[in-house]
Amino acid sequence: xxxxxxxxxxxxxxxxxxxxxxxxxxxxxxxxxxxxxxxxxxxxxxxxxxxxxxxxxxxxxxxxxxxxxxxxxxxxxxxxxxxxxxxxxxxxxxxxxxxxxxxxxxxxxxxxxxxxxxxxxxxxxxxxxxxxxxxxxxxxxxxxxxxxxxxxxxxxxxxxxxxxxxxxxxxxxxxxxxxxxxxxxxxxxxxxxxxxxxxxxxxxxxxxxxxxxxxxxxxxxxxxxxxxxxxxxxxxxxxxxxxxxxxxxxxxxxxxxxxxxxxxxxxxxxxxxxxxxxxxxxxxxx
Numbered sequence: 001x002x003x004x005x006x007x008x009x010x011x012x013x014x015x016x017x018x019x020x021x022x023x024x025x026x027x028x029x030x031x032x033x034x035x036x037x038x039x040x041x042x043x044x045x046x047x048x049x050x051x052x053x054x055x056x057x058x059x060x061x062x063x064x065x066x067x068x069x070x071x072x073x074x075x076x077x078x079x080x081x082x083x084x085x086x087x088x089x090x091x092x093x094x095x096x097x098x099x100x101x102x103x104x105x106x107x108x109x110x111x112x113x114x115x116x117x118x119x120x121x122x123x124x125x126x127x128x129x130x131x132x133x134x135x136x137x138x139x140x141x142x143x144x145x146x147x148x149x150x151x152x153x154x155x156x157x158x159x160x161x162x163x164x165x166x167x168x169x170x171x172x173x174x175x176x177x178x179x180x181x182x183x184x185x186x187x188x189x190x191x192x193x194x195x196x197x198x199x200x201x202x203x204x205x206x207x208x209x210x211x212x213x214x215x216x217x218x219x220x221x222x223x224x225x226x227x228x229x230x231x232x233x234x235x236x237x238x239x240x241x242x243x244x245x246x247x248x249x250x251x252x253x254x255x256x257x258x259x260x261x262x263x264x265x266x267x268x269x270x271x272x273x274x275x276x277x278x279x280x281x282x283x284x285x286x
Contacts, residue, residue, distance in 0.1 A: 005082035006155040013148050014061040019068055020145075021107045031103040044098035044284060046105075048078075048091045048112070051279035055123045056083045057156035058115030058149055059091060065104040065111070066094055073100055082156045084123075091280070105282045114146075115153040116278035122157025122271050128252060129259035134266055136255075137162045137245070141269035150272045162267055170194055171222070173203045183209065187216050201245070210234050214241050223263070224248050231261040 048063075050056075056079045066073040073096035079085055091112070094101055125136045136159040142150045151161045163169040170190045172183070180186035183202065190200055201220035202213045207230065213221050214237065223234050225248035238244050245265040246258050258266055 005080065006152065008060060008081065009148065009152050011060075011064065015064060015068065017145060017149065018061065018065050018107065018111065021111070022065060022068060022104065025107055026103065031099065034099045034102040038098045038102070040097070040099065042098040043096060044101055045093060045095045046101050046282050046284045047093050048108070049281050049283055050085050050089045050091055050116070051087060051281055053086045054084070054116050054120035054278040055157050056085055056091065056116055057081050057119035057153040058112055061149055062108045062112035062115070063092055063094070065108040066096070066100060069104050070097055070100040072096055082119075093285075094282075101282070101284075109280050109282060111149070113277035113280045114143075115149055115156075116280065118150055118153035118272055118275045119157035120278055121275035122154050122159040124252060125255055125266070125268065125271070126158040128255045129266060132256070132259035132262070134259040134263055135160050136271075137265050137267045138271045139247075139267055139269040140165065141273045143272070154271055157271075159271065160265075168198075170198060170200045171203065172201070173222075174205070183212055184216060187213075187218060203247075207233060207237065210237060214238060218242055220245055222247055222267075228257055228261060231258065231263060235262040 059077060059079065059081055063075050066075060073094060076093040078090040078092055085091065122136060129136060138151055138154040138159060139162050147164065151164065154161060163171065172186050172190060177183050177186050180189065187200065187202065199219040201222055202218045203222040203224050204210045204213055205224045210221055210223070220243040221238055222245045223231060226234060226246065231246060235244050243265065244263045245267055246263045247267045250258060250266050250268050255266060
């Protein structure tokens with residue numbers, strides 16, 4: 001699989017999330033409107049449509065909302081995760097009980113629009129930094145409960161994932177250093193506590209801190225809110241010694257200039273906490 005067409009998620013990673021979203025929407029009495037208006041035997045067909053152009057992500061996860069309510073629903077995909085589509089593109093067709101189609105509609109569209117929006121925003125950021133060889137990475141600033149899906153959407157957009165949680169890498173930030181009594185003690189304690197496969201990253205906000213981190217032989221340095229001039233100096237200092245990651249207020253307007261400094265990674269929390277949802281809808285087939 002390419003970066004833009006990542007390995008699909010296992011259903012066990014998203015079905016519980018979708019199930020909880022359906023439970024939230026159906027509440028204690030189900031879909032009062034559809035159940036009152038539509039007879040149980042009524043069948044129907046509908047199309048899931050992109051109202052705007054964008055990058056597809058989370059299609060299988062979103063469409064499983066229909067199968068969770070009724071396993072007999074027929075689903076025909078019209079697009080694939082990691083694919084770019086134009087406005088008006090049919091992403092999928094769903095056929096089966098009309099009640100089910102309408103009851104699952106909002107849950108499916110909420111997830112699909114959210115994930116496609118993240119993938120689309122990531123795609124644009126990747127396009128901006130690609131000429132410089134830098135990678136776009138996301139952060140832990142994700143919607144509670146949706147991290148696996150939102151980080152998957154970043155991969156669909158051609159981006160890469162930072163750590164998934166507190167348990168898969170060490171990132172020593174300013175507050176850790178303050179509580180530990182200095183960068184040296186913090187790194188020493190972290191290094192003695194974790195396994196040999198766990199990398200250690202340290203956040204620095206000055207060239208002096210960077211020099212100290214490099215002397216302590218960390219794996220990655222997080223260059224927090226550095227100016228372009230300071231970033232260029234930092235990249236030169238760290239070359240061959242540590243991976244460099246720029247962070248702090250990176251936008252589509254500033255990304256290319258930051259990547260041009262030679263930094264290895266650009267991390268952006270807004271990809272998962274503020275990217276606008278892609279406009280998607282369900283239209284009943286005539």
